[in-house]
Amino acid sequence: MASTAPVIMRIMASSIQTAKLAGGIIRDVLKQGDLGIVDKGKNDPQTEADRSAQRCIIASLTKKFPGVKIIGEEGGSDLNVCDDWLVEDLDEEFLQKSCPAEWRDAKPEDFVIWVDPLDGTAEYTQGYVEHVTVLIGIAVKDAAVGGIIHQPFYQQPDGELGRTIWGLKGLGTGGFTHSLAPPGEFIITTTRSHSNALHQQALNAFPATKILKVGGAGFKVLQLLEGKAHAYVFATPGCKKWDTCAPEAVLEAQGGFLTDINGKNYSYNADVEHVNRQGVLASVGENHSELVYKIPRKVREAVGV
Numbered sequence: 001m002a003s004t005a006p007v008i009m010r011i012m013a014s015s016i017q018t019a020k021l022a023g024g025i026i027r028d029v030l031k032q033g034d035l036g037i038v039d040k041g042k043n044d045p046q047t048e049a050d051r052s053a054q055r056c057i058i059a060s061l062t063k064k065f066p067g068v069k070i071i072g073e074e075g076g077s078d079l080n081v082c083d084d085w086l087v088e089d090l091d092e093e094f095l096q097k098s099c100p101a102e103w104r105d106a107k108p109e110d111f112v113i114w115v116d117p118l119d120g121t122a123e124y125t126q127g128y129v130e131h132v133t134v135l136i137g138i139a140v141k142d143a144a145v146g147g148i149i150h151q152p153f154y155q156q157p158d159g160e161l162g163r164t165i166w167g168l169k170g171l172g173t174g175g176f177t178h179s180l181a182p183p184g185e186f187i188i189t190t191t192r193s194h195s196n197a198l199h200q201q202a203l204n205a206f207p208a209t210k211i212l213k214v215g216g217a218g219f220k221v222l223q224l225l226e227g228k229a230h231a232y233v234f235a236t237p238g239c240k241k242w243d244t245c246a247p248e249a250v251l252e253a254q255g256g257f258l259t260d261i262n263g264k265n266y267s268y269n270a271d272v273e274h275v276n277r278q279g280v281l282a283s284v285g286e287n288h289s290e291l292v293y294k295i296p297r298k299v300r301e302a303v304g305v
C-alpha cells in the first residue's frame with residue numbers, strides 16, 4: 001500500500017508522523033529549560049525548538065520525497081540529523097483512505113510543502129504552550145490542498161500529550177470533533193502579540209460579542225473548527241505562507257474559508273512572496289463575503305488590494 005498510494009496520500013501520511021515527532025522535540029526543549037532564544041526581528045523570536053523541529057521535519061520529508069520543494073520558516077537547515085529524528089513510517093490509518101480523484105495524478109514537481117515547525121513562538125516563550133502548533137501545509141501548484149496541525153501540548157483524556165489534526169480538500173478532516181460556534185453570538189479570534197492601529201481599526205468594524213486574543217494561526221483556525229469562534233481577523237501583514245497553508249487547507253476541507261482581507265485565497269507556489277501582505281480573514285463558511293465587506297476601505301487600501 002505504502003509504495004503504491006498516490007504521492008499526495010504518502011506526503012500527508014508521512015507529514016502526520018513527522019509532525020508528531022517534531023511535537024515531541026518541542027516538548028523536550030521546554031522540559032530541558034534552555035530555550036536558546038534569538039530575535040529575528042521585532043516580535044519575531046526563534047528558539048531551539050523552532051530550529052530543531054524544522055531540522056527534523058525537513059530532513060525527514062526531504063529523504064522520503066527528494067523531488068518535492070519544501071520551504072520552512074527557519075530558512076536553510078542542516079539536514080544532517082541523528083537517526084532518531086528521521087521519520088520513516090507513514091500513518092497507516094490515513095493511507096487506508098481513498099485519494100480524491102483531483103489529486104491522484106499530482107507529481108512530485110507539482111507540490112510545495114510549507115513548514116512552520118513551531119507556530120506561536122512568542123506564546124511558547126511566555127508559557128502559553130496550548131497555543132503552540134506544528135504546521136505542515138501541502139500545496140499543489142497554486143492551491144493549499146492538504147494540511148497537518150499538530151498540538152504538542154494538547155492533553156488527551158488519558159493524560160497523553162499531543163493531538164494531530166489533518167485535512168485534505170476533497171476528502172475531509174480528521175483528528176478532532178467539528179462543532180459550530182454558538183448561534184446569536186459573533187466571536188472573533190485574533191492576535192495577542194502582533195496587533196497595531198490598522199488591525200485594531202478592522203476589529204472595531206465588527207459587531208463582535210467577544211474577542212479572543214490567542215497566539216498562532218494554527219490555534220486560531222482550530223478555534224474556528226471546534227466552534228470556539230466564528231471568525232479569525234488579522235488585518236495587517238505579518239503572517240507568512242507557512243503560517244496559513246496548513247490552516248487554510250484544513251479549514252477549507254471542512255467547508256470554511258481562509259483568505260486575505262479582500263476575500264482572495266493566497267497562492268502557494270514556490271515563487272510567491274512569503275509575506276501575506278493583505279492579512280488574514282478566516283471563517284467557518286456561511287457569511288465569508290459579508291465579513292470581507294465589514295473591513296473598512298481605508299484598511300483595505302492600506303494593505304493593498
Ligand SMILES: Nc1ncnc2c1ncn2[C@@H]1O[C@H](COP(=O)(O)O)[C@@H](O)[C@H]1OP(=O)(O)O
Pocket residue numbers: 042043044073116118119120121122190191192193194195214215216217234237238239240243
Ligand atoms: N509581525 C510578525 N512577525 C513575525 N511573525 C509573525 C508576525 N505576525 C504574525 N506572525 C506569525 O504568524 C503567527 C500568527 O500571528 P499571531 O499569533 O500574532 O496571530 C505568529 O505566531 C507568527 O508565527 P510564528 O510563531 O511561527 O513565528
Ligand SMILES: [Mg+2]
Pocket residue numbers: 044045046073121
Ligand atoms: Mg517565527
Ligand SMILES: [Mg+2]
Pocket residue numbers: 116118119120216217242243
Ligand atoms: Mg507561524
Ligand SMILES: [Mg+2]
Pocket residue numbers: 050073116117118119120121
Ligand atoms: Mg514558526
